[in-house]
Amino acid sequence: MTQSNDVHRPGKGPGKGPSLQRSVALTAVAALVAISAIFIAYAEIRGASLTRRHAEASVGVQADLVNTMLDLRHERLGAIARQIAVDPVVDAALLTGYVSAEAEEVLRIVRERYSERPNLLLVAWAGQVIASAGNGATEFVPAVHRQTVRNVPQTQLLTDSNGSPVLAHRAPVRRGDITVGAVWAVIPIADTIDEIFPRLAGLAYQNAEGDFRSLFGTVPETGVIAGGDIMRAHSLTLPDNDGRRLDATVLPLHFGTAEAIGELVLLRDISDALRREELFTMLAFTAVLAIMLMSLGLLLQQLRIGFRPLGAVVELLGAMSSGETRMRISGFGQDQEPTDGGHSAKSTSGVKSGREIDTLLRAVDSFRSSLDARNALIAVTEQLENARRIQQSLLPATFSLHPDLDIHGRMRPALEVAGDFFDMFLLSDGRVAVLIADVSGKGMAPALFAAQASALLRAQCQQSDEPAKVIEAANNALCERNPEDMFLTAILAVITPETGQVTFVNAGHCPPMIADPDGNIRLVTTDPDMVLGVLPDLEWTPHQLELGLGERLLFYSDGLDEAQTADGGMLGTEGAVRMFKESCALSRSLSSKRLCDLMIDQIDSFAAGAPQADDISILVLHRPVAGNEDVPSSGS
Numbered sequence: 319m320t321q322s323n324d325v326h327r328p329g330k331g332p333g334k335g336p337s338l339q340r341s342v343a344l345t346a347v348a349a350l351v352a353i354s355a356i357f358i359a360y361a362e363i364r365g366a367s368l369t370r371r372h373a374e375a376s377v378g379v380q381a382d383l384v385n386t387m388l389d390l391r392h393e394r395l396g397a398i399a400r401q402i403a404v405d406p407v408v409d410a411a412l413l414t415g416y417v418s419a420e421a422e423e424v425l426r427i428v429r430e431r432y433s434e435r436p437n438l439l440l441v442a443w444a445g446q447v448i449a450s451a452g453n454g455a456t457e458f459v460p461a462v463h464r465q466t467v468r469n470v471p472q473t474q475l476l477t478d479s480n481g482s483p484v485l486a487h488r489a490p491v492r493r494g495d496i497t498v499g500a501v502w503a504v505i506p507i508a509d510t511i512d513e514i515f516p517r518l519a520g521l522a523y524q525n526a527e528g529d530f531r532s533l534f535g536t537v538p539e540t541g542v543i544a545g546g547d548i549m550r551a552h553s554l555t556l557p558d559n560d561g562r563r564l565d566a567t568v569l570p571l572h573f574g575t576a577e578a579i580g581e582l583v584l585l586r587d588i589s590d591a592l593r594r595e596e597l598f599t600m601l602a603f604t605a606v607l608a609i610m611l612m613s614l615g616l617l618l619q620q621l622r623i624g625f626r627p628l629g630a631v632v633e634l635l636g637a638m639s640s641g642e643t644r645m646r647i648s649g650f651g652q653d654q655e656p657t658d659g660g661h662s663a664k665s666t667s668g669v670k671s672g673r674e675i676d677t678l679l680r681a682v683d684s685f686r687s688s689l690d691a692r693n694a695l696i697a698v699t700e701q702l703e704n705a706r707r708i709q710q711s712l713l714p715a716t717f718s719l720h721p722d723l724d725i726h727g728r729m730r731p732a733l734e735v736a737g738d739f740f741d742m743f744l745l746s747d748g749r750v751a752v753l754i755a756d757v758s759g760k761g762m763a764p765a766l767f768a769a770q771a772s773a774l775l776r777a778q779c780q781q782s783d784e785p786a787k788v789i790e791a792a793n794n795a796l797c798e799r800n801p802e803d804m805f806l807t808a809i810l811a812v813i814t815p816e817t818g819q820v821t822f823v824n825a826g827h828c829p830p831m832i833a834d835p836d837g838n839i840r841l842v843t844t845d846p847d848m849v850l851g852v853l854p855d856l857e858w859t860p861h862q863l864e865l866g867l868g869e870r871l872l873f874y875s876d877g878l879d880e881a882q883t884a885d886g887g888m889l890g891t892e893g894a895v896r897m898f899k900e901s902c903a904l905s906r907s908l909s910s911k912r913l914c915d916l917m918i919d920q921i922d923s924f925a926a927g928a929p930q931a932d933d934i935s936i937l938v939l940h941r942p943v944a945g946n947e948d949v950p951s952s953g954s
Contacts, residue, residue, distance in 0.1 A: 343621050347614055354610050358603075373553045380515075380584065381551050381569050387514050388573050391485050392473045394434060395503040399471070399489030402428055402501045408440055411448050412491055412499040418449050425451035434509075439502040440491075448499070475507075475573045481531055483507040483523055483571055483580060507571065508533040511582065519564060519587040523571075525580035536585060538564065555588070562589045702734040702762070712772060714742050717910075719750050722815035724940040726910035727754075728918055731933050737764030737806070738875045738933040739772050743779070750815060751779050754937050755808035755850075756827065756875040767804045771796060771850070775810065785810040785823040786860045789850065793825075797854040805851040809873055818865035818941050823858045825850050828876055831895060833902040835868035835943075839895050868906070870913070870940045872898055877934035881921050884928040893924070910938040 402408055402425065411418035418440075425438040429451045437452035473487045484504050491499045511521055512534070520535030538556050553567045565586045570578035717725045719742060727740045737757030745751055753775055757764040774795050778788040789810055796806075809830065811822035822830075826849035830842040847858045865871050879894040889897070901916045902908070908916070914936050921934065 343618055346617055346621065350610065350613060350617065354606060358606065377551045377553050377567055377569070380567055383514050384511070384569055384571075384582070387510050388475075388485060391434065391505055391510060392487065392573070394432065395436060395473060395485065395487035395505065396471060396489070398428060398432060398436060398438070399487050399501045399503040402438065402440070402503075403489045403491045408449075408491060408501065409493065409498075411440060412442055413493075415442055415444075415446070416448070421449035422451060425449050434505055437504040437506075439504065440499065441502060442499045443497070452504075473573065475571060475576070475579050477525065477579070478504075478506075481523075481525070481529065482533060483582075485510070485573070507582070511584065515584060517586070518584055520585035522583040522585070523580055524583065526578070536562075536564070536587075537583075538585075556585075562587055563592050564588065706731070706734045712769060713740065717742070719744055720748075720815040722941060723750060723813065724910045724942050725750075725752070725938070726914050727935070727937040728914045729933070729935045730918065730930070731760075732877070732930045733760050735762055735765035736760070736933040736935075737768050738877065738935040739768045740873070740935055740937050741772060741776060742937075743776065745779065745783050745812065747783060748815075749783070750813045752811045752813065752873070752937065752939065753779075753808065754827070754873040754875065754935055755806050756877075756933070756935065757806040758804055760933065763802060764804065767800075767802075767851075768806070770799070771806055771808075775808070779810075783812065784860070785812055785821055786858045789823050789825055789858045790856065793850045793856060794854045796851040800851050803852075805849045807849050807876075811873075813865070813939065815941075818867070818869075820863045820865055820871070821860055822863070823847065823860055825858060828874055828879065831872040831874075831898050832863070832865070833870045833872070833898060834866070835906055837899055837903045839899045839902075841891075841895070865939065865941050867941050868943045870902060870910070870938055873935075873937040873939075875933060875935040877930070877932040878917075878921065878936065880932055881925055881934070882928055882931045883924065883926055889921075889924055897921075897924075910940045913938050913940075 405424050407418070407420045407424050411421035421440050425440065429435060429438055435452065438450065439447055440449040442448050471487070471489050473485065476484055476486050478484050484506050486502055486504045489501045489503075490497045491501060507523075508521055512518070518535060520537045521533040522530060522537045523533055524530045551567075551569050553565065556564045556566050565588045567584040567586075569582045569584065571580050571582050572578040713729060714727065717727070719725060725742060727742070729736060729738050729740060731738070737759055738755070740752075740754040742750065742752045753772075755768065755771060755775075757768045757771065771792065774792045775788065778791045782788050782791070789808070806825075807827040808825045809822055809827045810825075811820055813820050824830075824844050825847050829844070831839055832842060833839050842861075842863055844861050845859065848856050874894070878897075879889055879891050881889040897917060897920050901913055901920065904916070917936055918934070
């Protein structure tokens with residue numbers, strides 16, 4: 319049977335459909351288009367946000383400018399009116415009550431001295447105009463003249479006979495204690511606005527009732543602006559009748575703390591600016607589109623080149639599936655022609671070498687290995703978490719063993735599981751057995767050894783009430799099954815709650831501490847005894863102590879005195895004694911639970927964020943004085 323030398327090309331045979339290269343190309347194109355759209359949308363949204371914030375800031379600045387200018391005009395009008403009010407000619411004119419040419423000359427001379435050129439009026443007590451100066455001065459008839467308190471100077475925002483807003487200052491003219499008239503100094507608001515905003519296309523005014531009128535320049539249809547939110551500073555863009563675009567800034571018009579009498583509408587021609595902005599936007603979009611098309615072209619080119627090795631692999635696998643075993647990855651170019659009678663190996667075309675394929679295979683294998691390692695790590699982490707929960711469940715669930723004893727304990731592992739443990743339980747004769755131990759090392763192996771030791775010690779306590787015999791029996795059992803040569807330190811104590819008599823054995827563990835009611839601390843040091851799990855058939859020495867009323871007995875593991883800071887500083891035995899003393903000194907009625915929590919907090923404060931170096935176990939026994947203690951804790 320003759321093997322076929324035909325090369326299987328991609329796309330031939332069963333399984334026809336979109337190629338992977340085309341799918342990846344389409345996905346990449348879609349992703350690029352989506353990213354470009356996101357960037358464009360973000361730019362548009364950000365541009366609109368910046369424009370809005372700029373407009374709000376601009377409106378605020380313009381409102382401040384108008385208010386500041388009104389304040390300045392108020393001061394100037396007051397000075398002008400007061401100067402005229404004390405002139406003897408003015409007083410004489412008011413005395414006669416008739417129009418006075420001399421008074422008008424005084425008003426004209428004063429008006430010429432000031433750059434603002436205010437309109438000036440001399441009004442008698444009854445309301446008739448005695449003299450005036452300025453263009454349109456007679457149009458301002460102070461209708462409020464008779465209604466105001468005439469002996470008090472006052473600046474107001476009013477409207478003239480045409481309905482235009484003006485800033486008016488009234489200065490009373492007195493003869494002794496009698497007010498005989500008033501000098502009015504008036505400046506149209508339109509003149510003031512024209513000074514501080516000289517390039518406005520137009521200015522309009524709308525009063526609180528909604529009446530709208532043009533003050534000067536180009537003003538569009540009134541209904542467009544009058545329909546806005548009155549008495550609130552804002553801006554909007556409007557078309558005018560000539561097709562131009564106007565920026566309208568609406569400012570409430572008020573003076574001091576008085577309510578606004580209406581709104582000023584400042585109009586600016588922004589047609590050229592908007593055309594430039596539209597041109598720049600079109601150029602930007604054109605540039606983005608060009609860059610996107612170039613990127614797509616380069617991306618498709620790179621995809622075509624990058625998929626050549628994969629195409630060669632597909633071609634090779636297709637040939638092998640049809641029985642062609644002499645296919646190989648060859649140089650770049652057309653298939654090599656056989657030169658030895660048809661027995662030469664066929665080579666795939668379009669591939670520079672097989673290094674890309676090898677790299678791909680190595681990468682896949684490495685990725686698979688990393689996934690396996692990750693899954694294994696997750697499994698180990700889950701097992702450690704389960705072990706931690708099981709170990710925590712082995713600790714006492716309740717601490718209320720006797721009404722004359724307040725007992726509580728805390729154990730915090732340095733890793734997920736700990737080599738520390740403690741236990742407490744009632745004996746058959748009514749005494750309380752307390753156990754604390756520390757297995758050498760940290761991690762899973764010490765935790766398992768600790769569980770074994772805890773079960774052995776509790777079981778032995780049920781068979782004997784002498785701590786020394788319990789320790790001896792447990793040690794022999796541990797030595798029989800200790801392939802890793804591990805050991806543990808421990809203290810087993812038996813307490814008579816009514817008398818405070820304590821019998822204990824210290825198997826190489828940290829010396830206990832006793833705090834009396836006055837806060838004095840003493841270490842219960844004993845001759846060192848052997849640790850458990852090293853040598854069988856040893857004997858341990860029992861010791862006695864008496865726990866008085868109000869005294870506290872502290873058992874702890876070396877995780878307390880070996881607590882470290884980030885720079886390696888260690889708490890030490892003296893530091894542990896000081897910490898216990900400071901904790902007890904806070905309150906004589908502190909419960910054992912609160913004392914344990916407080917000491918854990920102080921350890922954390924001392925470490926100042928440094929990682930916990932070792933497992934920490936704390937067990938506190940307290941003989942409370944009746945009526946002077948916190949309620950003993952009932953659970954962990």
